[in-house]
Amino acid sequence: MSDRLRPSSTLSIAEEVAPLLQQVRTASPLTHCITNAVVTGFTANVLLALGAAPAMVDIEGESCVFAGIAAGLLVNLGTPAPEQRLAAREAIDGATASGTPWVLDPVAIGALPIRTALAHELVERRPAAIRGNASEILALAQMSAGGRGVDATDSTDAAAEAAASLAERFGSVVAVSGPVDLITDGEHVIRIANGHELLTRITGGGCALGAVMAAFLGAAGDTGTSALSAVASASLFYTVAAERAAQRSAGPGSFAVALLDALADTTVEHVTAAARVEMHAA
Amino acid sequence: MSDRLRPSSTLSIAEEVAPLLQQVRTASPLTHCITNAVVTGFTANVLLALGAAPAMVDIEGESCVFAGIAAGLLVNLGTPAPEQRLAAREAIDGATASGTPWVLDPVAIGALPIRTALAHELVERRPAAIRGNASEILALAQMSAGGRGVDATDSTDAAAEAAASLAERFGSVVAVSGPVDLITDGEHVIRIANGHELLTRITGGGCALGAVMAAFLGAAGDTGTSALSAVASASLFYTVAAERAAQRSAGPGSFAVALLDALADTTVEHVTAAARVEMHAA
Amino acid sequence: MSDRLRPSSTLSIAEEVAPLLQQVRTASPLTHCITNAVVTGFTANVLLALGAAPAMVDIEGESCVFAGIAAGLLVNLGTPAPEQRLAAREAIDGATASGTPWVLDPVAIGALPIRTALAHELVERRPAAIRGNASEILALAQMSAGGRGVDATDSTDAAAEAAASLAERFGSVVAVSGPVDLITDGEHVIRIANGHELLTRITGGGCALGAVMAAFLGAAGDTGTSALSAVASASLFYTVAAERAAQRSAGPGSFAVALLDALADTTVEHVTAAARVEMHAA
Numbered sequence: 001m002s003d004r005l006r007p008s009s010t011l012s013i014a015e016e017v018a019p020l021l022q023q024v025r026t027a028s029p030l031t032h033c034i035t036n037a038v039v040t041g042f043t044a045n046v047l048l049a050l051g052a053a054p055a056m057v058d059i060e061g062e063s064c065v066f067a068g069i070a071a072g073l074l075v076n077l078g079t080p081a082p083e084q085r086l087a088a089r090e091a092i093d094g095a096t097a098s099g100t101p102w103v104l105d106p107v108a109i110g111a112l113p114i115r116t117a118l119a120h121e122l123v124e125r126r127p128a129a130i131r132g133n134a135s136e137i138l139a140l141a142q143m144s145a146g147g148r149g150v151d152a153t154d155s156t157d158a159a160a161e162a163a164a165s166l167a168e169r170f171g172s173v174v175a176v177s178g179p180v181d182l183i184t185d186g187e188h189v190i191r192i193a194n195g196h197e198l199l200t201r202i203t204g205g206g207c208a209l210g211a212v213m214a215a216f217l218g219a220a221g222d223t224g225t226s227a228l229s230a231v232a233s234a235s236l237f238y239t240v241a242a243e244r245a246a247q248r249s250a251g252p253g254s255f256a257v258a259l260l261d262a263l264a265d266t267t268v269e270h271v272t273a274a275a276r277v278e279m280h281a282a
Numbered sequence: 283m284s285d286r287l288r289p290s291s292t293l294s295i296a297e298e299v300a301p302l303l304q305q306v307r308t309a310s311p312l313t314h315c316i317t318n319a320v321v322t323g324f325t326a327n328v329l330l331a332l333g334a335a336p337a338m339v340d341i342e343g344e345s346c347v348f349a350g351i352a353a354g355l356l357v358n359l360g361t362p363a364p365e366q367r368l369a370a371r372e373a374i375d376g377a378t379a380s381g382t383p384w385v386l387d388p389v390a391i392g393a394l395p396i397r398t399a400l401a402h403e404l405v406e407r408r409p410a411a412i413r414g415n416a417s418e419i420l421a422l423a424q425m426s427a428g429g430r431g432v433d434a435t436d437s438t439d440a441a442a443e444a445a446a447s448l449a450e451r452f453g454s455v456v457a458v459s460g461p462v463d464l465i466t467d468g469e470h471v472i473r474i475a476n477g478h479e480l481l482t483r484i485t486g487g488g489c490a491l492g493a494v495m496a497a498f499l500g501a502a503g504d505t506g507t508s509a510l511s512a513v514a515s516a517s518l519f520y521t522v523a524a525e526r527a528a529q530r531s532a533g534p535g536s537f538a539v540a541l542l543d544a545l546a547d548t549t550v551e552h553v554t555a556a557a558r559v560e561m562h563a564a
Numbered sequence: 565m566s567d568r569l570r571p572s573s574t575l576s577i578a579e580e581v582a583p584l585l586q587q588v589r590t591a592s593p594l595t596h597c598i599t600n601a602v603v604t605g606f607t608a609n610v611l612l613a614l615g616a617a618p619a620m621v622d623i624e625g626e627s628c629v630f631a632g633i634a635a636g637l638l639v640n641l642g643t644p645a646p647e648q649r650l651a652a653r654e655a656i657d658g659a660t661a662s663g664t665p666w667v668l669d670p671v672a673i674g675a676l677p678i679r680t681a682l683a684h685e686l687v688e689r690r691p692a693a694i695r696g697n698a699s700e701i702l703a704l705a706q707m708s709a710g711g712r713g714v715d716a717t718d719s720t721d722a723a724a725e726a727a728a729s730l731a732e733r734f735g736s737v738v739a740v741s742g743p744v745d746l747i748t749d750g751e752h753v754i755r756i757a758n759g760h761e762l763l764t765r766i767t768g769g770g771c772a773l774g775a776v777m778a779a780f781l782g783a784a785g786d787t788g789t790s791a792l793s794a795v796a797s798a799s800l801f802y803t804v805a806a807e808r809a810a811q812r813s814a815g816p817g818s819f820a821v822a823l824l825d826a827l828a829d830t831t832v833e834h835v836t837a838a839a840r841v842e843m844h845a846a
Contacts, residue, residue, distance in 0.1 A: 038322045038338045040602045044767035049816045054767065055672065056602045059645050062676045069675065081341050081365050083645050108337065111351065112344045201546070203326035203336065252331045253542025260817025264765070320604045320620045363623050363647050390619065393633065394626045483828070485608035485618065534613045535824025 013190060014275040016229040017237055018268045020219050025051035029071030029218035032100075033211050034058045034088050036078025036107060039204030042256070043074075046208040049263035052215035063087040067094030071218025073102035074211045075122060077115040085118060092125045101128035101217035101227065104172075105210040110139035123170055128217050129231045130166055131175045131210045134159035141165045156182040160189070164282055173231045175213070177206050181235050185228040186282055192232065193276040194239035201252040202259075209238050232277075240274045241266040295472060296557040298511040299519055300550045302501050307333035311353035311500035314382075315493050316340045316370050318360025318389060321486030324538070325356075328490040331545035334497035345369040349376030353500025355384035356493045357404060359397040367400060374407045383410035383499040383509065386454075387492040392421035405452055410499050411513045412448055413457045413492045416441035423447050438464040442471070446564055455513045457495070459488050463517050467510040468564055474514065475558035476521035483534040484541075491520050514559075522556045523548040577754060578839040580793040581801055582832045584783050589615035593635030593782035596664075597775050598622045598652050600642025600671060603768030606820070607638075610772040613827035616779035627651040631658030635782025637666035638775045639686060641679040649682060656689045665692035665781035665791065668736075669774040674703035687734055692781050693795045694730055695739045695774045698723035705729050720746040724753070728846055737795045739777070741770050745799050749792040750846055756796065757840035758803035765816040766823075773802050796841075804838045805830040 023029075031052045035043055040056055047054035057066040060083060067073050073095045075088045095102045104127040106119035119140055123130065132140065134156050141162035156178035163174040167186035176182040181192040199205035213234040220230035244266055245258035305311075313334045317325055322338050329336035339348040342365060349355050355377045357370045377384045386409040388401035401422055405412065414422065416438050423444035438460035445456040449468035458464040463474040481487035495516040502512035526548055527540035587593075595616045599607055604620050611618035621630040624647060631637050637659045639652045659666045668691040670683035683704055687694065696704065698720050705726035720742035727738040731750035740746040745756040763769035777798040784794035808830055809822035 036338070037319060037340075037601060038326050041323055041605055041767055044602050045816065045820070048765050048767060056600070056643060057672075057676065058601075058643060059678060061678045066676060079338060079340060108339075112339065112348060114341060114343045201330050203323055203330060251543030251546040252327065253539040253546075256327070256542075257539055257817040257821055260820075261815030264815040264817075318620070319601060319622075320608050323605055361620060361622060390621075394621065394630060396623060396625045483612050485605055485612060533825030533828040534609065535821040535828075538609070538824075539821055 023219035032070035035076035042204040049260040060086040063091035064094035067091040068098040072214035074214040076105040078107035196246040198255040305501035314352035317358035324486040331542040342368040345373035346376035349373040350380040354496035356496040358387040360389035478528040480537040587783035596634035599640035606768040613824040624650040627655035628658035631655040632662040636778035638778040640669040642671035760810040762819040
């Protein structure tokens with residue numbers, strides 16, 4: 001975990017959102033994304049709507065220096081072309097040297113050999129957070145053969161043990177996305193029951209959340225928030241925005257548009273009113 | 283043609299849509315897309331809106347294994363970077379070995395040498411379907427020097443002979459997109475007069491249809507539908523959805539959004555009521 | 565500067581928009597874009613909404629021939645992967661040989677070494693236009709260490725001297741994007757106060773403008789318009805469309821959609837009524 005972040009402790013996640021959201025919207029944390037080719041545009045738009053400053057620097061020779069000046073970094077393995085694999089390693093070098101917190105999203109690992117090997121290699125570099133669906137978290141913890149792709153074919157509770165194992169082994173906060181999100185640092189377990197089914201009907205619904213986590217982790221260094229709180233706050237804020245967007249939508253196309261609008265205008269009051277969160281010791 | 287698909291026969295295309303659409307929406311066929319960098323996000327969103335499960339696996343070392351487990355595969359040559367060319371060949375190996383039906387979309391071949399040579403090489407691998415505008419189909423059949431890019435500068439009827447020739451030579455269903463879509467397996471010719479001019483004012487309007495064809499071909503293996511019917515059903519469903527979307531649109535931006543909404547909520551009844559289809563022997 | 569374009573002279577920019585816009589909408593100039601992976605889809609949609617014909621040909625072996633047949637070319641350095649660097653050089657060869665006007669967009673140069681070196685190399689090839697924010701223009705003129713990424717951290721007036729220097733040195737029209745756009749050919753300075761803050765809350769807001777400039781420069785060869793007028797007309801048209809879009813928007817998501825709709829339906833009358841332009845000698 002990045003040394004910019006203080007250790008986690010018992011807290012009310014809904015209350016933790018306020019200073020982080022304010023920090024993101026006023027300081028615009030520079031959020032470095034190495035992400036898959038399918039969702040680059042949407043991810044950048046999610047970060048801009050939120051108030052963060054995205055930058056997709058994913059070539060060798062530039063990603064190390066950039067990760068060093070960024071507030072947060074996302075490494076998403078959705079389309080890990082050779083050049084991007086080199087850039088990801090380089091970026092993690094830069095992030096590690098500078099204490100930039102980074103998020104690993106092991107998209108669709110399990111059946112696909114190159115990304116699976118890469119995820120196992122990169123997780124050893126101790127990301128501040130790991131985000132995936134249950135299949136991916138199980139595969140990363142080597143407790144499952146993995147799913148058929150980017151779908152979650154296992155429930156988030158089925159990955160609770162795998163998440164705890166990864167958290168302890170790598171010092172990472174692990175977030176398992178699903179109908180109920182499960183987030184753990186190995187000591188505490190948080191469940192967030194917010195969100196909407198339409199998030200699974202648009203591409204990048206999960207991938208962009210990884211970028212939002214990187215932005216919140218970037219802000220957390222300045223607000224003195226734990227990585228656990230930053231990751232949980234990102235999930236809560238994002239899923240409440242998704243609920244508000246769903247109310248304005250006529251289908252998946254208009255939902256994606258409304259989600260960007262909602263990320264820009266969702267307030268702390270919206271979050272507090274809608275939050276369905278529980279936390280307990282691991 | 284994939285051995286998962288039964289031979290084509292005389293049928294009413296509008297009636298064939300029902301079981302295929304139900305199969306796509308309930309079984310979510312895993313649809314493997316190797317497509318161009320401009321339309322990856324939109325294509326994934328089209329498939330998700332439709333109910334299919336997209337996966338854009340386009341690197342060497344992963345695309346062969348993935349094409350083997352996918353229900354359908356799209357190979358679109360819109361931005362054929364070196365890595366993607368390797369991945370396309372590998373994916374076709376995997377698809378061929380597993381009987382996964384695949385669609386070839388020879389985007390903008392003719393004037394551009396690399397994709398033109400690649401298209402001529404790949405078509406020899408006998409895709410289940412070939413989709414393009416008239417210029418591209420003429421160029422693939424080597425009956426024209428090709429157009430000035432991705433535009434259709436020839437009418438679909440001008441490509442009827444070229445389409446028939448490709449169908450016979452490679453055992454493929456050939457779909458020529460235009461104001462009236464022309465689809466043939468060499469024995470039958472289907473013309474679909476649905477669609478809307480706004481499909482030409484958004485990027486990926488045609489490319490995403492190739493992905494929808496791959497999803498329908500994937501479903502056709504389970505419903506016992508011919509490749510001809512699957513391709514024609516995909517075209518008809520997609521163009522009827524486009525007509526419904528155009529009614530809700532104020533221009534190309536809102537049309538792209540409405541198209542995704544319409545792909546999610548267009549029913550068999552909508553298709554039957556709107557279909558303008560004719561079929562005759564070749 | 566391309567020899568297709570006549571020298572600039574004193575003129576009313578709002579009046580110059582009419583013939584260019586008509587030419588773009590009737591002749592659909594083939595606009596070749598080598599641009600970053602984040603904004604390819606949005607850029608293509610902007611050009612299609614405008615009435616131009618986009619083509620994203622960015623591989624070695626194809627980009628030279630394509631730049632030769634295109635009406636205009638954009639070279640945007642936002643994600644300069646190795647293959648794209650080769651393709652950019654090749655495209656400029658083709659553009660130079662054929663007199664195709666081209667636009668250089670030196671995205672985020674300054675801190676990032678590969679794109680910075682590439683921008684300094686490519687600008688020597690004398691683009692018809694250079695578009696960037698103040699930080700980028702200062703970095704290209706080597707008058708600043710550059711910004712923290714794609715943000716404008718300097719005002720456009722702060723880059724006036726740098727813009728003039730680049731214009732004189734390379735014979736290019738230089739456009740500095742910001743709250744007030746500054747455009748100069750070294751002899752005249754044009755300031756355009758149109759636009760909307762939401763353009764900075766969507767990805768590709770500036771990058772797509774570079775593509776619109778390439779399309780207008782492509783049209784200018786046929787209408788006998790100067791490069792200065794073409795670049796200023798593109799900026800004015802685009803920013804007026806953005807103002808109209810902002811009126812129909814509820815946030816950044818709906819703004820991006822409305823911008824595409826507005827690019828399709830904004831008229832010369834809208835531009836004339838809304839234009840806030842001043843021009844003076846340099």
